[in-house]
Amino acid sequence: MPPPQSGGNSKLHISCDPLEPFCGLMGGPGCIYNAGGISAIATDKYVSSPDISTIGQTNITLSFWYVANGQSGNDYGSVRLSDDGGLNWFPLLTQYFNPNPNVPVTCTQESIAIPVNYENISNFRIGFRWINNDDATGADPPFSIDDIELSVPSSGPPPVTDFNASITSICEGDCIDFNDLSTxxxxxxEWSFPGASPASSTSQNPTSICYNTAGSYDVTLIAFNANGSDTLEKTQYISAVICLLPSCNFSFTDSNLCEGDCIDFTDLSSGTPTSWEWSFSGASPSTSNLQSPTNICYSSVGTYDVGLIVTNTNGSDxxxxxxxxxxxATPTIQVSDDSTIFIGNNIQLSASGGLTYQWSPSTGLDDPTSSSPIASPSQTTTYTITITDQNNCTATDSVKIEVLSLQSLFIPTAFSPNDDNQNDVLYVRGSGIDQLSLKIYDRYxxxxxxxxxxxxxxxxxFKGKPLSNNVFTYYLSGLYLSGEIIDQKGTISLVR
Known part of the structure; x- marks a missing residue:
């Protein structure tokens, strides 16, 4: 039998001889036991533990779970003890059997107080015995044991280990303190600090534990009391890194500005800064503590300084x-005055003060990039001019050209194509016309x-042949320059 243990599987199970006819009914091969029927046989079987030391132990209790059948005084299980390593055995009086063979057996827990003469010895043993006679009276199966345990009273619980550190993220070379929080x-x-100096300690709250090399480190604490011990390891609990001062640097979206322009600044500092102090002379706002401030505006002509102080836990730059x-400065722009023209006419615009020019809209202009384009708008239009100087600064102004509508349409009701050079050809006459479509039909x-x-x-x-006198129908459609639609029909008399 292996050493008794709590929660294990230390069992003594007496079943049957595999040669007996009832063996299959009684659970498989094992020690010979047959309560009755065929070839009843007397059996006396036992198992025992190895030597167990009880030195320093008192008030020992033996406990186990069992199932027992059998017959009182004849077929039963029992417990026996030895104080000399198994040379001599002392049987305990309790017999384990089934007092009522008609009732199925159940698993029962047993607790036995070990006599004091088995305390403070090095070769204590426990054993279990099964005896049956051959009178063919009894019940199968006989005796099964599980969860054998020896225990002594405890004066209190063992420690529950816990601890913390004054700081867990440090720079290499830093020293920290540890605090025992065990209950x-x-x-x-017993503390263990691999990678630190010192690497171990037996103090309750060790101080000045130094980590001189960057890395991640485990910490282990074993706490003891009279009732036992407990171990807690915190893996990669301490992180030591190489700590550097910040190095200040920044960029900005543009350095050559015009009056009223606004720009953005971007922090490019290294060393993981945690705070920023910006100064912008001549700007609004003039200071900022944002990492990358935006919309910094300069309203006056001049040359200005920019300053930045960055700080981290190790210092500043x-x-x-x-x-x-x-x-x-913004360039000075001059532009021609507002004007009025009749539809279909044009006018020259003019602007000055820049190196380049851009008119908008470009509709009706012969060259929208000229300083003096010709404008032929079909409707009243406001032209915006943007000039750019040598500093890439811009100025904007506008000029309004009002277009007066002067539109008319006339088609004769008769003509005489007789080669007298008088009214020989039928024309549509008018002004302010943008699009025109004339269709003439005969009476068929x-x-x-x-x-x-x-x-x-x-x-x-018609098809090159003169037509004789007759009345013809016309349809006239189109569009005036003003956008008004032309839709007209009537008759024309051809008189030769």
């Missing part, structure tokens, strides 16, 4: 950019003439 009144401590921001519905060119007229012929 249940530990009386001694400063960078001053002297006369770094240059602010130029044939289209005998069409044009979209106001300068082309009908000479009274």
């Amino acid at each position: 249940n009144s530990p009386t001694s401590w 400063t960078l001053n950019e002297i006369q770094k921001i240059n602010v130029s 519905g044939r289209m005998i003439f069409t044009t979209t060119d106001i300068s082309k007229g009908w000479d009274g012929s």
